[in-house]
Structure formats: structure tokens, C-alpha cells
Amino acid sequence: MNIALWIVQGLLALVYLAAGGLKVVRARERLVATGSLDWMKDTSDAGVKAVGVVEILGALGVILPWLTRIAPILTPVAAAGLVVVQIGALRVHLARAERRPLPANVLLLVLAASVAVGRFAG
Template structure:
């Protein structure tokens, strides 16, 4: 079970780190212009940067506490935070009519929930 948790944590961390850094580095206008981030049209620049920061912190929280042994309870807490992020992301996609992204949100939500439950019980 520990190996499965580490694999899922690594995958989630890679996804959230990449997505979060992109939101922090690119402007909201660049993201909207790419055509893949229609949800960002309704957001402020600060909101998009804030989401990016939460994603980066969540990615770090999935790995660092467990790897270092310093406050490992933060790993499942980070996973719970990412479950909440995906709930709001799915809601945003549904609101703008982008239902094709919702299955991805649900997969990421289930992966984060797996890590949360697995690490809380660990």
C-alpha cells in the first residue's frame, strides 16, 4: 500500500506543480488566449495566481512532510486541500459549460482522496 501511495503522491505532485507554476508564470491573458483556460476569463489576475500558489503548495505538501519526516500529518492534510481544489474546479468547469474537463477533475479528486485516507490511516 505504501508504494501505491507514493506513486499516486508523485503523480499528483507533478501535475499540481506543473499546473500551479504555469498559473504563476503566465499571465491570465496568455492562459485565456491559449484556449485551454476559459474558466480564467471570469477570474482576476490575483485569483489565478492564488490558485497557482495553492496548487504549488499542495504539491510540496504531498511530498515534503512525508519525505523529511517533519510533521508527516501535513501530507494527508495537503491531499484533503487538493480534494477541495478539485471540487471548486469541477464547479467552475460546469458553470461555464466545460463538461469535458470534469472527468479529469474527478480523477484528480479521487487520487487525492486516496492519498488522504491512506496517509491518515498510515
């Protein structure tokens, strides 16, 4: 079980570090131009950057505390935070009638929830 959780934690960290990193370093207009991030059209630059920072912190949180054994309770707390991020993403996409991102949002939500439950229990 521990190995499976580490694999899921690694996948979550990679996804959120990449997604959050792009939101932090790239201009919102450039991200909107890709065509796959339409929700950003109605979000301020600061809002997009804030989402990116939260995603980066979540990525670090699902790995570092458990790895370093410094405040390991923060790992399942970070995973629970990523569940909240995905609930917010689902809400935004459903409100905008954007169906394409929903499967990825649900998958990330389930993976984050499994880490939260698995690490709270262990």
C-alpha cells in the same frame, strides 16, 4: 500499499506543480489564449495567481512532510486540500457548462482522496 501511495503522491505533485507553476509565472491573458482555460476569462489576475500558489503548496505538501518525516500529518492534510481544490474546479466547470475538463478533475479528486485516506490511516 506504501509504494502505491508514493506513486500517486508523485503524480499529484507533478501535475499540481506544473499547473500551479504555469498559473504563477504566465500572464492570465496568455493562458486564456491557449483556449483550454476559459474559466480564467472571468477571474482576476490575482485570483489565477492565488489558485496557482495553492496548487504549488499542495504539490509540495503531498510529498515533503511525509518524505522528511517533519510534521507528516501535513501530507494527508495537503491531499485533503487538493480534494477541496478539485471540488472547486468541478463547481466552476459545471457552472460554466464546460464538460471537457470534468474527467480530469474527477480523477485528480479521487487520487488526492486516496492519498488523504491512505496517509491518515497509515
